[in-house]
Amino acid sequence: MSQYALEVRSLTKRIGKKLIVDDVSFAIEKGEVFGLLGPNGAGKTTIIRMIVSLINRTKGNVVINGYSLDDDFTSAMSEIGAIVENPEFYKYISGYKNLRHYVNMAKRKIPESRIQEVIKLVGLEQSIHQKVKTYSLGMRQRLGVAQALLHNPSILILDEPTNGLDPQGIREFREYLRTLASEGMSVLVSSHLLSEMQLMCDRFAIIEKGKLIHISKMNETEEAEKTAQEFIFDISDPVKAVSILKEHGLDKEFKDLNDQKFSLALQREEVAKANELLVTNQIKVYEISSKKATLEDRFLEITNKENKEVPV
Template sequence: MSLLEVKNVSKTISNKTILENIDLTLKEGEILGFLGPNGAGKTTTIKLIVGLFRITEGDIIINNYSINENPQKAKSSLGVIVENPAFYPYMSGYENLKHSYRLQNGAPNKNRIKEVLNIVGLTDRIHDKVKKYSLGMKQRLGLAQALLHQPKILILDEPTNGLDPDGIKEMRRTLKKLASEEDIGIIISSHLLSEMELMCDRVTIIRNGKIIANKILDESNNSSIYKLNTTNNIVARKILNKKIIRNISRNELILECSEIEIQRSIRDLVEGEIDIKYVNKEKVSLEDYFVTVTKDGSDISESIDD
């Protein structure tokens, strides 16, 4: 079941298009990594989802409610940490959570507060003043705050920021447990790609205000990266245009496709009288994939076509 559908959403500010025709989905129990270079449009997209910006075109459906038509109902399903969570430093962590619960739901529910503290592993220091908390502890407190009203969707910006390796591992375990056992859908925006590869089921990549890639991170996924060199890469590029991620040099093309598709591509090249020098199947990390699909290849395309 889809918990979130971003449908053909665009955002224009002062006649400048910030986002163009964004489509994004999130299912129950799924952890989605939302990735992109600085200034790509990640934060703007998140602010549209949580209702901090108005949509110029399109719609966002959250737990079956349109944010255009019923924003309060739509937003009630969200738990959000956008940028660094803010707290009252001279209040304890527990007092901050009681205050947050009061603002969202009325009288504080001590049992629910206890539940979320156990989930995030912050029971030992919860009565300390927040000004004494490390950045990592504030991240845990922020997650607890976001979980108070039992949201169906969590949206987290750099949730492992400030955590040591053990803390990162524990946060990963916590989020995966929330997704698998509570059927919560989670969107994570982070620059820590190695961690995203371990944590996420799927990634969506945005560049220059447009979605440019969706990739399943399950190892059983049959899509692979192939490096290809031919006797005429200019013509080969035209034959394989829809499968090419990017030209990386005059002598090599890079494709993402299944084994069946690469076999079909080789046949297409042979039928086009293009001789193949080599085809190499590559093991590509999420970091390598991200760099490949987000790097501007216009200068390389021009050099090949010369």
């Protein structure tokens, strides 16, 4: 047993003279939803194809639940559940019969109880006995995930899984992904939609021109509490307020935002202190809001930097 569901080590792909994936490394913990983010053509699909051995690696290795593709190919592959290209189903039979068919063809014996389990995991109980041709795109995709999970893999790998789904479908997808993760499943998911990844992943890596240029946690609240963030103040008397805050050394990185508003870079505790000072000095506080950088802001910030040496 390994600590990681998936380890990608110095993965590299060269096609002709072109370096399509350049020395990419990351590791996904058990029960973690990990995102590969990047613009079109960044190399996400190529990374995933190498992980699932649809194409050869130029360099590097992949270790799945402790089994290396180089040394233990069959065991490693049996730990992967993936949808890379669109899964094909027989449209004129039910979802259940499709899964049953897959199970009959599988190398390893898969019990009926496992079929029932995956149907429940992806929330297809109600429609599993309907013909696949009646399924929406979202339902077909769930059936694909159910099929990928049948052999109980350590990691589920999905390339752009929300492509083509409507907002409702995307939300449902997100929800069952979280359910899967809460059951201990690890997931690698790729997307170029940043806002969506933000809601879906525990951590993400940004891929740009074949390089991994940034890895960070989605939920960095603990860290955020310690580091200063930008807060916008909407209050009755900004001039007086700033002079009061200045007296207490709280006028850090002051920015005038017009409309009687200004912003400061403060830590969480300092915000509470500032609020208290304003109120006790008869200044009306209408709103103090944190200007949280979205992943999109960060993504643009990172990819726009001239110097691309961002710490990983």
